[in-house]
Amino acid sequence: MIGLRRRAFLLACGLAALPLSASANAEDLKIALIAPISGPMARQGDLMRKGAELAIEDINAAGGIKAMGGAKLSLTVEDAGDKVETAKNAAQRLVANRAGVVAGTGSWSSSLTLAVTEVTERAELPWLTLSYADQITDRGFKYVVQTVPIASALALNSMPTVLDMAQASAGKRPAKVAIISDSTAASQAFVKPLREGGFEKLGVAIVADEVFTPPLTDATAMVQKLRATRPDFLLFYSTGFPDAKLVLTKMNEFGLGKGKLPAVTVGVQLASPEMLKAVGPELLEGLIVIAPNWPSKAQEAALPGLTKRSGEPWLGQDTISTYGDIWLVKDALERAGSADPAKVMAALRATDRKDGPADYYLGDKLAFDDKGRRLGGAVGLVQWQGGEPYLIWPKDDATRAPLWPKP
Amino acid sequence: MSFFPSGLEAILQAVATGLLVGSTYGLMCVALGLIFGIMRLINFAQGDFLMLGMYFALAILSGLGLGAAIGSLPALILAALAAVPVFFAVGWLMHAAVLGRIGRDRPGMTEGEMHQTQLITTLGISLVLSNGGLMLFGSTPVSLNTPLASQALVLEAFKGDVMVFLNEARILAAVAALAASLGLYALLHRTDIGKKLRAAADNPLAATYMGIDVARCHRFTFGLGFGLTALAGAMVATYYPFQPYVGLDFVIVMYAGVVLGGLGSIMGSFWGGLVIGLVQQLSTLVLPMQLQGTTVFVVFLLIMLIRPQGLFGRSVERA
Numbered sequence: 001m002i003g004l005r006r007r008a009f010l011l012a013c014g015l016a017a018l019p020l021s022a023s024a025n026a027e028d029l030k031i032a033l034i035a036p037i038s039g040p041m042a043r044q045g046d047l048m049r050k051g052a053e054l055a056i057e058d059i060n061a062a063g064g065i066k067a068m069g070g071a072k073l074s075l076t077v078e079d080a081g082d083k084v085e086t087a088k089n090a091a092q093r094l095v096a097n098r099a100g101v102v103a104g105t106g107s108w109s110s111s112l113t114l115a116v117t118e119v120t121e122r123a124e125l126p127w128l129t130l131s132y133a134d135q136i137t138d139r140g141f142k143y144v145v146q147t148v149p150i151a152s153a154l155a156l157n158s159m160p161t162v163l164d165m166a167q168a169s170a171g172k173r174p175a176k177v178a179i180i181s182d183s184t185a186a187s188q189a190f191v192k193p194l195r196e197g198g199f200e201k202l203g204v205a206i207v208a209d210e211v212f213t214p215p216l217t218d219a220t221a222m223v224q225k226l227r228a229t230r231p232d233f234l235l236f237y238s239t240g241f242p243d244a245k246l247v248l249t250k251m252n253e254f255g256l257g258k259g260k261l262p263a264v265t266v267g268v269q270l271a272s273p274e275m276l277k278a279v280g281p282e283l284l285e286g287l288i289v290i291a292p293n294w295p296s297k298a299q300e301a302a303l304p305g306l307t308k309r310s311g312e313p314w315l316g317q318d319t320i321s322t323y324g325d326i327w328l329v330k331d332a333l334e335r336a337g338s339a340d341p342a343k344v345m346a347a348l349r350a351t352d353r354k355d356g357p358a359d360y361y362l363g364d365k366l367a368f369d370d371k372g373r374r375l376g377g378a379v380g381l382v383q384w385q386g387g388e389p390y391l392i393w394p395k396d397d398a399t400r401a402p403l404w405p406k407p
Numbered sequence: 408m409s410f411f412p413s414g415l416e417a418i419l420q421a422v423a424t425g426l427l428v429g430s431t432y433g434l435m436c437v438a439l440g441l442i443f444g445i446m447r448l449i450n451f452a453q454g455d456f457l458m459l460g461m462y463f464a465l466a467i468l469s470g471l472g473l474g475a476a477i478g479s480l481p482a483l484i485l486a487a488l489a490a491v492p493v494f495f496a497v498g499w500l501m502h503a504a505v506l507g508r509i510g511r512d513r514p515g516m517t518e519g520e521m522h523q524t525q526l527i528t529t530l531g532i533s534l535v536l537s538n539g540g541l542m543l544f545g546s547t548p549v550s551l552n553t554p555l556a557s558q559a560l561v562l563e564a565f566k567g568d569v570m571v572f573l574n575e576a577r578i579l580a581a582v583a584a585l586a587a588s589l590g591l592y593a594l595l596h597r598t599d600i601g602k603k604l605r606a607a608a609d610n611p612l613a614a615t616y617m618g619i620d621v622a623r624c625h626r627f628t629f630g631l632g633f634g635l636t637a638l639a640g641a642m643v644a645t646y647y648p649f650q651p652y653v654g655l656d657f658v659i660v661m662y663a664g665v666v667l668g669g670l671g672s673i674m675g676s677f678w679g680g681l682v683i684g685l686v687q688q689l690s691t692l693v694l695p696m697q698l699q700g701t702t703v704f705v706v707f708l709l710i711m712l713i714r715p716q717g718l719f720g721r722s723v724e725r726a
Contacts, residue, residue, distance in 0.1 A: 040546060183697060210695075210696050211695065211696060211697050212696045212697060212699075213696075213697050213699075213700065215656050217428075217647075217656065217687070218424065218428055218687070218688070220420065220421075220424040220572075220574075220688065221421065221424075221688060221691035221692075221696060221699075222691075222696060224416075224417055224420050224421075225417075228416070228417065240548075241548060241648070242548045242550075242647075242648035242649075242650075245548075245550060245648050246646075246647070246648070249556050249557045249646065250557075250574075252557035253556075253557050253558060253559040253572055253574055254559070254572055257557065274547060277549075278547070278548055278549060278550055278648060279550070279552075280552045282554075282557070283557060
């Protein structure tokens with residue numbers, strides 16, 4: 001009886017130690033995903049997993065890796081949790097059992113990705129990421145590529161993009177901006193260069209600049225200043241959506257909502273189904289979100305099918321970028337013709353595509369510089385229209401025309 | 408628009424918003440002040456009672472679907488009216504089952520020791536409620552999404568050059584807060600129950616000798632404090648997104664309001680909350696938003712320096 005229990009216990013331990021994998025065969029080429037599957041960022045991890053699973057299904061259905069005799073792909077998922085330590089442990093678990101793993105992607109948050117890539121770099125495992133902190137590719141690492149524009153490029157390029165979009169849709173370039181931002185590091189890092197000469201160089205005057213400490217209890221005073229100073233648009237950076245809701249609600253109350261005063265914000269979580277549920281379609285109407293990646297016209301034909309299979313109301317950056325990352329690994333494997341990590345990484349770095357995997361990222365081409373940073377990328381602008389967020393810029397990739405009030 | 412109407416508009420807007428926000432703070436402070444004033448109990452679970460009131464309103468409006476069935480405003484009024492008796496009963500039971508039993512089996516326990524034990528018990532209740540809320544409701548913030556939150560009554564002057572916006576949800580919350588506070592005042596000063604409560608607060612021993620059941624008075628007070636806090640929560644939920652730890656956003660304001668109004672002075676707590684609301688809003692006219700919280704506590708310290716017994720309290724007054 002005791003022996004039976006011990007065997008059952010050992011079997012249970014063995015099962016628990018197995019990584020979460022999607023129908024893997026021993027001869028499959030494995031692609032790793034390290035993402036937050038538990039904790040407060042679990043939703044984002046789930047969205048990434050859906051993207052990876054869909055891509056692997058599609059690649060295998062299309063015949064696998066042709067250059068390697070039609071080898072099939074399978075997915076290995078490790079839970080990054082919500083802390084640097086848990087993410088690092090996940091990466092260490094992965095490299096300890098890396099047999100058959102040809103490359104990986106993850107881990108959503110930049111701080112988690114920084115920890116994961118410390119481990120994957122030492123293990124010489126090719127790694128792709130949608131995280132955009134500059135530091136990820138600032139450390140001279142050879143085995144990592146960032147598939148979206150880096151944070152500093154996002155901050156510098158996003159405002160000219162907004163001004164171009166406004167001019168194209170309203171016929172007049174905005175000349176006055178109001179800034180409302182919370183006091184968090186991420187928010188201030190984005191706003192600081194714009195506040196300290198960035199807007200001035202663009203010919204835009206800052207007419208109000210309000211910084212609040214979250215949580216915000218009331219937004220009346222800030223929105224009153226918007227009404228008094230009459231900016232052409234609002235740059236609004238709030239890391240938490242309760243604060244975002246308070247500001248949007250107050251703007252609506254003061255007659256500035258629903259796009260009457262165009263509001264531009266940062267962070268794809270503000271274009272999520274959860275945001276819609278918490279805030280409601282009325283208040284979100286017209287809100288523009290700066291996004292490093294978003295489903296575009298290039299995927300117009302495939303998107304309805306992908307969305308349906310994902311079970312999500314729409315696909316966002318987390319899903320489409322991870323979907324694209326797997327296709328990019330497939331492309332690199334085809335070109336390398338081998339699962340050797342050095343050859344796969346060399347093929348990834350040598351990527352220069354205007355179609356194929358490039359269709360899943362914004363910009364005119366998919367290529368990388370010698371640091372592994374994205375070349376040819378573009379900043380995306382996503383706008384809430386009728387209760388759903390659509391890509392409105394870059395113009396060639398947009399799925400909807402921008403709504404911007406005519407002067 | 409010239410500077411004068413623009414400046415005047417900002418001042419009037421800050422005063423109007425301060426009064427509306429402050430009234431709701433006032434009700435929260437009155438509920439806390441009631442429990443402290445009568446029971447001498449520092450209740451750490453007050454923020455969590457507020458959170459329960461918010462989820463109660465959500466359950467009425469969205470869970471039962473009354474918001475869609477009968478409209479947001481009637482459903483909110485129903486939620487407000489139901490919150491007081493429902494949470495009064497919960498508070499009554501909580502006191503009967505937990506707080507009222509502390510020290511019962513230790514006859515030699517001093518009043519101070521009993522208060523310390525009760526204080527730690529309320530901290531425990533707070534942890535159970537917030538973590539229970541996290542398990543039950545999850546960590547994602549939710550809100551009532553009523554149209555009242557983003558609609559305003561607009562007062563105009565100077566041919567429309569000066570406009571003051573009065574948020575409809577905040578008006579409803581302020582009216583409910585004023586009505587509940589006045590009702591509490593009437594209960595305390597115009598009824599026999601009120602007399603008993605004040606007697607139990609002033610001198611529990613003498614009240615016992617006069618035939619007043621002090622334990623029952625405390626149970627009633629705790630239930631009423633819980634009910635009023637839940638009412639404030641239901642009203643705040645009309646315009647404020649919430650999650651199980653939302654109480655932390657308000658608990659400091661509640662304590663500051665009670666001390667500002669005068670510790671032990673129940674109705675003074677209302678004025679304390681109102682002053683905090685006004686200071687919060689008026690400070691933004693001359694100082695950056697980031698200093699809003701700091702300004703409240705600078706004013707708080709100044710008032711404490713000048714009147715240590717609080718704005719409306721007397722050193723001997725309790726209720």
